[in-house]
Amino acid sequence: MAEAEGDDRERRVIKNVPEAWKADIWAHFGFYKVNGKLDKTYAVCKTCHSKIKHVGNTTNFKNHVDSLAS
Numbered sequence: 256m257a258e259a260e261g262d263d264r265e266r267r268v269i270k271n272v273p274e275a276w277k278a279d280i281w282a283h284f285g286f287y288k289v290n291g292k293l294d295k296t297y298a299v300c301k302t303c304h305s306k307i308k309h310v311g312n313t314t315n316f317k318n319h320v321d322s323l324a325s
């Protein structure tokens with residue numbers, strides 16, 4: 256149960272993170288564009304489209320990728 260918000264107003268494209276973000280983990284995630292800019296509040300998993308709150312570190316994202324791999 257990854258989709259907690261039922262946010263399916265429209266099918267949206269996941270944009271890549273800024274090129275300056277070099278951590279490998281970001282290859283697995285992107286952001287939705289909202290009102291013309293990337294919404295960096297939540298990162299979106301490219302594999303399962305889960306939205307994961309972006310709190311300034313990558314721990315949540317690493318945990319998510321680990322859970323996919325297991």
Ligand SMILES: [Zn+2]
Pocket residue numbers: 300301302303304305319323
């Ligand atoms: Zn995922």
